[in-house]
Amino acid sequence: MSDLITAELVDLLLTTEDKDATTRRLAGLLAGSGRVTNLEGFIADVRAREAQMPTGIEGGIGIPHARSAHVTEPSLAFGRSADGVDYGAPDGPADIIFLIAAPEGSDADHLSILAALARRLVHASFKDALRAAVVPQDVVDLVNKEVLGQ
Amino acid sequence: MRLVAVTACPTGIAHTYMAAEAIEEAARAAGHEIKVETQGAAGATPLSAEDIARADAVIFAADIDVRGRERFAGKPIIDTGVKQGIHDAAGLVAQAVAAARSSAAKSAPAGPAEQDAVAAAEPPAPATKLDRQAGFGTHLRQWLMTGVSYMIPFVAAGGILIALSYMLGGAEIASKVNGGTYQGHTYAGVTDISQIFAQTGLAGLMFKIGTTALMMLAPILAGFIAYAIADRPGLVPGIVSGLLAGAIGAGFLGALVGGLLAGGVVALLNKPKVPRAIAGIMPVVVIPVISTLIMGALMLLVIGPPVASLQTALTDWLAGLSGANAILLGALLGLMMASDMGGPLNKVAYTFGLASLASGDIKVMAAVMAAGMTPPIAMALATVLRPALFTRAERRAGEAAWLLGASFITEGAIPFAAADPVRVIPSAMAGSALTGALSMAFGATSRAPHGGIWVLPLIGNPFLWVAAIVAGIVASAACVVMAKHIGRRKGSVAELESPAATTVGPAATLQPTGPGPQ
Numbered sequence: 001m002s003d004l005i006t007a008e009l010v011d012l013l014l015t016t017e018d019k020d021a022t023t024r025r026l027a028g029l030l031a032g033s034g035r036v037t038n039l040e041g042f043i044a045d046v047r048a049r050e051a052q053m054p055t056g057i058e059g060g061i062g063i064p065h066a067r068s069a070h071v072t073e074p075s076l077a078f079g080r081s082a083d084g085v086d087y088g089a090p091d092g093p094a095d096i097i098f099l100i101a102a103p104e105g106s107d108a109d110h111l112s113i114l115a116a117l118a119r120r121l122v123h124a125s126f127k128d129a130l131r132a133a134v135v136p137q138d139v140v141d142l143v144n145k146e147v148l149g150q
Numbered sequence: 151m152r153l154v155a156v157t158a159c160p161t162g163i164a165h166t167y168m169a170a171e172a173i174e175e176a177a178r179a180a181g182h183e184i185k186v187e188t189q190g191a192a193g194a195t196p197l198s199a200e201d202i203a204r205a206d207a208v209i210f211a212a213d214i215d216v217r218g219r220e221r222f223a224g225k226p227i228i229d230t231g232v233k234q235g236i237h238d239a240a241g242l243v244a245q246a247v248a249a250a251r252s253s254a255a256k257s258a259p260a261g262p263a264e265q266d267a268v269a270a271a272e273p274p275a276p277a278t279k280l281d282r283q284a285g286f287g288t289h290l291r292q293w294l295m296t297g298v299s300y301m302i303p304f305v306a307a308g309g310i311l312i313a314l315s316y317m318l319g320g321a322e323i324a325s326k327v328n329g330g331t332y333q334g335h336t337y338a339g340v341t342d343i344s345q346i347f348a349q350t351g352l353a354g355l356m357f358k359i360g361t362t363a364l365m366m367l368a369p370i371l372a373g374f375i376a377y378a379i380a381d382r383p384g385l386v387p388g389i390v391s392g393l394l395a396g397a398i399g400a401g402f403l404g405a406l407v408g409g410l411l412a413g414g415v416v417a418l419l420n421k422p423k424v425p426r427a428i429a430g431i432m433p434v435v436v437i438p439v440i441s442t443l444i445m446g447a448l449m450l451l452v453i454g455p456p457v458a459s460l461q462t463a464l465t466d467w468l469a470g471l472s473g474a475n476a477i478l479l480g481a482l483l484g485l486m487m488a489s490d491m492g493g494p495l496n497k498v499a500y501t502f503g504l505a506s507l508a509s510g511d512i513k514v515m516a517a518v519m520a521a522g523m524t525p526p527i528a529m530a531l532a533t534v535l536r537p538a539l540f541t542r543a544e545r546r547a548g549e550a551a552w553l554l555g556a557s558f559i560t561e562g563a564i565p566f567a568a569a570d571p572v573r574v575i576p577s578a579m580a581g582s583a584l585t586g587a588l589s590m591a592f593g594a595t596s597r598a599p600h601g602g603i604w605v606l607p608l609i610g611n612p613f614l615w616v617a618a619i620v621a622g623i624v625a626s627a628a629c630v631v632m633a634k635h636i637g638r639r640k641g642s643v644a645e646l647e648s649p650a651a652t653t654v655g656p657a658a659t660l661q662p663t664g665p666g667p668q
Contacts, residue, residue, distance in 0.1 A: 057237075065164050111190070118163070118166070121168055123171075
């Protein structure tokens with residue numbers, strides 16, 4: 001199993017303004033690295049999940065996500081937006097966005113990694129560190145350290 | 151205290167775990183033991199039967215059905231959405247602790263909040279007096295919600311039957327049954343109830359049944375608020391207080407106060423230790439008689455006269471305003487219509503509308519009717535826009551409230567107002583004031599005294615009249631959503647003012663790695 005996230009899946013300078021464009025940008029990173037096989041199909045799956053309930057979390061976080069047949073392995077794409085993107089959280093736009101992609105039939109082991117990430121996201125220290133990241137590799141290291149314990 | 155929780159969300163890869171983490175953190179920070187079952191895609195490690203048996207309270211933070219819900223039967227349960235678990239974990243823990251204490255304080259609790267929410271079988275430990283004081287705000291909300299959840303079916307049944315009777319027989323059916331003037335016709339009304347079907351047909355029959363069900367709103371609200379506080383002995387004084395609140399024109403707010411007082415009176419009467427010989431007849435004879443006598447006298451002698459003189463004073467005052475600025479008058483009538491939804495202020499405004507109608511000023515009636523239609527629809531809209539801000543019972547009430555509001559049955563908003571008066575009533579008033587003012591400004595008129603959208607053909611300037619209603623609905627819905635957001639935090643702060651609960655309170659702020667800015 002390869003890494004959950006790599007430096008090429010991180011965009012610290014998002015310029016997209018709305019969540020559709022942001023999701024598309026991050027999904028494009030996943031598609032570019034071969035983790036998503038069908039970009040449009042995956043985006044549709046994320047959008048369907050988003051329609052059920054917005055994925056914005058108080059504290060400036062957006063976590064668009066989906067379990068999708070178009071995903072080859074559990075993956076993360078990370079984006080940071082200076083202006084913020086509205087993901088429907090009650091307290092305003094999100095500046096930290098994780099696009100979480102899980103394969104449709106993935107087993108519990110794989111998904112438990114995503115679960116660990118979700119658990120870290122409620123901690124202020126993790127969010128602060130993400131906001132302080134200077135280069136994409138910082139985010140990768142942070143996720144590996146906090147979530148995978150590596 | 152020992153807590154257990156279940157978290158679940160539709161996809162099961164993110165919110166489930168965020169909520170679990172936040173709740174675990176908050177509970178530990180407040181000094182409680184907690185175990186969380188995450189019903190997510192990564193597979194759940196189920197709570198053991200022993201964990202559940204030992205738990206003092208249960209938290210469900212789930213947007214999908216909790217699997218194996220029956221395992222928790224008999225425990226105090228706080229049931230909410232998964233996002234609440236993330237955003238306000240500390241508040242949820244505080245609620246769970248309060249629910250555990252209240253079920254411990256009463257050996258057979260009445261099931262506060264929603265019926266399916268609480269019914270503790272075994273009291274974990276007798277609570278101290280201090281504990282009972284703790285989280286008074288939470289208790290109050292649970293008492294009110296108990297009353298509201300029993301009342302909602304009455305509002306829905308009565309309101310929908312009345313609306314159907316309007317559709318079937320026209321809005322004049324109300325005057326045909328109760329007597330009165332409608333469109334120049336004066337109806338005597340049905341004096342012999344056995345003749346109702348013969349005289350007014352199916353529509354009249356449905357109207358009568360509907361109004362009867364709606365009349366039960368105040369007694370049921372008061373009765374079950376008292377029941378939540380004082381268990382079964384609270385029912386009699388509570389129901390009688392509610393009936394008397396109706397009789398003295400004090401409306402649902404009178405019933406709400408009556409129910410709370412009735413519960414308090416019974417609780418007080420239960421306090422003193424009595425000799426064993428008398429103890430046997432206490433619940434059967436002594437407590438019902440004395441508590442009902444006290445409450446009845448309170449309602450009739452203490453609450454009744456001021457309500458009546460208030461009504462008289464307001465009626466005179468309004469009559470003196472007849473020549474005043476029409477838009478201000480419309481706003482004022484709107485405020486009154488939404489303030490107590492069938493209580494004294496609402497009645498004064500409505501009666502003023504009727505009197506104006508009789509004297510030929512048909513603009514006032516349009517404003518009054520429009521302002522009375524906005525609150526239920528605004529609440530219904532709010533439950534759709536932000537379902538997470540409302541309990542399941544309220545969301546159910548919201549489904550009926552659309553039709554009730556459209557039919558000018560302002561009572562449709564009472565479940566919301568009774569459950570959370572401080573936030574709902576001002577929001578409803580704001581929108582209704584806007585509607586009343588706009589209706590007057592647009593010069594809309596109504597030649598019908600009731601009926602809502604079913605009398606649209608009798609409305610002058612109907613498009614702008616509807617626009618005035620829509621404006622008020624949007625304003626009220628926006629206000630209530632905002633109030634529930636701001637107020638919720640304030641509310642949980644208020645709950646934490648009492649001494650025992652402060653141990654829970656600061657946890658939210660002390661918690662170093664808690665969920666970010668709340």
